[in-house]
Amino acid sequence: MIHGTLLIGSADVARAQTFAATNPATGAALEGAFALATAQDVADAAALADAAAVPFAALSPDARAAFLESIAEEIAAIGDDLITRAMAESGLPRARLEGERGRTMGQLRLFASVLREGSWAQITIDPALPERAPLPRPDLRRRHVALGPVAVFGASNFPLAFSVAGGDTASALAAGCPVIAKGHPAHPGTGELMARAIRRAVAAHGLPEGTFSYLNATNDVAGLLVADPRVQAVGFTGSRVGGLALMQAAAARTQPIPVYAEMSAVNPVLLFPAALAARAEALGAAYVGSLTMGAGQFCTNPGLVIAPAGADLDTFLTAAAAAMAVNAPQDMLTPGIHAAYQAGVAALDGHAAVTTLARGTTPTGPHQAQGAVFVTSAQAFLADKALGHEVFGAAGLVVTVSDMGEAATVLAALEGQLTATLHIDAADEPAAAALLPILERKVGRILVNGWPTGVEVCHAMVHGGPFPATSDGRTTSVGAAAIERFLRPVCYQNLPASLLPDALADANPWGAPRRIDGTLSLA
């Protein structure tokens, strides 16, 4: 049931100021009046989160894992109401949202398994050396603890997997941090359904009510969340402008806090000569498939192709143009995102040094993305930084280079990226090897002979990358390592056994891997 209230701890809070969601497929308002939080609501949620921080962090890994698993079960229990509301609010198709629901539950279960395995706590013990000369060594033990309350800003483009109960929330809760989720205004009903699922799990496990709160808010009020001294970290997925604003707000606090913002990327794809010669036509069709998937609304959308000019590239472009010419338009997530896409495409279309290679078929709805492929030269690309900026949606730019040496020059001029993709054959490997060191300094994930739009939720994933792809290239927002963003180390020196945290007890009650006197040992 959708009530339109804020969920502040265990309280449902109604407010006079409300907003409605828009169905992007029709432009019509959807049912439901959703409360907008006041400054006091933010303060109340922060106070509850602060009160929950110590008891929630003190849970055993198994207890917190069971809580995460319960959230997954509560999400499943919402049933089809979740899918139909998310479809109406996002314009995304059923199959995509059903898959995304599975991904969301899978993320929660992954972090449950991460908690039980125990490496996240980085248990490190340097036993006392009482006989050491000239000074004895005390007993020193280290573990990682939760940062404290985390503000999570929901993303528009993953209304399930990267919004209220998405990856940021799952990893922060896994770390032992209470979460205050600020829902994305494009899907407030979906957000509320997910928030209620989390709240049911909080209640079922007898956790402090401040473990989780859910707010909708204007940007000004949401900014108070980042400024609140009780909030200790921020998770965000969205635009560069939005992410930069959060970074500045966090840096301006009396106590600066980390912001994990995943912002923008064009995710370069490099087509190498032998690969192009072998399968230019197939690559062209596959490129358009990746570019237009989900109306191109993926963080890892392949916005930029870099390839050597010549007959093989012509074949690629012809195939891409043919695929794009029959590509059906898809609803975009919000009217605002559609408007920004239209503006971005118009700018490329009107650019003197850019050629429009192909467009998708004509839209039939008010906020549909008509796909687009553009072509420009390396020279033009290097001369205009704006050509390297993301156009969020199904628009791609192909930069033609004279050879892979010039490709390296183009790569070196790019800002930080989430991904880089190499299409190679065996004969291309030496040239690819020469580019790898540039790419390793520039991106979070390097793919060979695939497309970047699939982001596996697993242990090895890095969904991150140097600024401005993310605010903090030392981290990932997808995969098991995302938990590390919300932890910090504490060292205990000469504590009697009775005062030591369970995690650090000699008997290893958590059964976790430990580093003892520098040597890693399994449980």
Place this chain on the structure above:
Amino acid sequence: MIHGTLLIGSADVARAQTFAATNPATGAALEGAFALATAQDVADAAALADAAAVPFAALSPDARAAFLESIAEEIAAIGDDLITRAMAESGLPRARLEGERGRTMGQLRLFASVLREGSWAQITIDPALPERAPLPRPDLRRRHVALGPVAVFGASNFPLAFSVAGGDTASALAAGCPVIAKGHPAHPGTGELMARAIRRAVAAHGLPEGTFSYLNATNDVAGLLVADPRVQAVGFTGSRVGGLALMQAAAARTQPIPVYAEMSAVNPVLLFPAALAARAEALGAAYVGSLTMGAGQFCTNPGLVIAPAGADLDTFLTAAAAAMAVNAPQDMLTPGIHAAYQAGVAALDGHAAVTTLARGTTPTGPHQAQGAVFVTSAQAFLADKALGHEVFGAAGLVVTVSDMGEAATVLAALEGQLTATLHIDAADEPAAAALLPILERKVGRILVNGWPTGVEVCHAMVHGGPFPATSDGRTTSVGAAAIERFLRPVCYQNLPASLLPDALADANPWGAPRRIDGTLSLA
């Protein structure tokens, strides 16, 4: 040999603008005219570091470990010239500097062992699952790579162990990051000797010259180092004002970069009732010993004691006063630090709510710290935030509380700290247990029945803490985990074996621990 030049890669660079060091024990200028870097020198060093970044990061762990060990050997080879120059420049006694030299070499060797062990690379492999439905999983492999060039700002208070070749430099080089060290102006001769030792090791290992450069610079020119787009991280130990300036400069860059600044702390010491009853006199004497060690010029100096009023605390204070009354003054590091100490002590001495319990004996040199112990009430302490600020040097403030509940209130009012110390007996353990959750959110290291001024260089150490103790409480600047500050993850998807980095090869040529499909395995 001290030449007074900048060391920019393999070049010795002289500049017209120079400065001399001051012997703080006498106030006299020391021999040597030390070049101050120009903006071009900073740019030159950054360009060389940038050029060195890829080849230096590509070294095998064993090759980089051998380089670190050579630096240690080169430091040893300087011989007594290093100690005598450091004594003259810092006012620190021989025994302390000899110990610090050993610590500096030990740090380098610790990171060599960390490199060879291999966990630092966080090798993580999720093998392909080609049969998985509905979609196969690609082969995904993650490792940690160097951030790129690091600017290290030398500390005044550890002219060897946290300056040019100190912990920040050692951990950044271990991570594979070229280092540009900006020497502290108080010990330019010492800095140059250390810089030349590193340069000899760079040459002996045939490394790119930009692997290491050494500059002296005004604050304005040093700021250019933080602003240079090729610099990717900053290490700093010093004042809160200095650290905040670096944080702001780094946040204002087009590409913000991490700053690891270790700034200020008062390191609360809590005396619990049973411990006080059992050994108040011994605690009083030991407290003054820790407070005045090295003229109190340690980051972890116990600047604040919190203890319940009563006869036992009176005994403690009497013993502390007696110890302080015969405490000999010691030279401080610089005239400026001495002046700041004098001002801080005068402010406490003149504070209406603060009593001066005892002073050390009268100084005989121009820049000696005369120790001081002050006493105030919890009420007064809570009413004036300035009483919680660090006075760098041998000055301590004892805050009397009514009971350990009021002690918790005082603790909760403190900013982030490097350490907290508990003096307890068995009967105090329940009260100590009640305070631990507060302390875990507030400090980086919790000690029982010791003093915070010893910082062991080991695997479990945390020399860090929430802001403003450091700029980034997720990290430590001392101990093995310091290397993590200069690394970031990169994921490789479906790379052919011929393109995979050695670290990620199936055969595990590094012999490192790896996580494969979520399961950690030893080499």
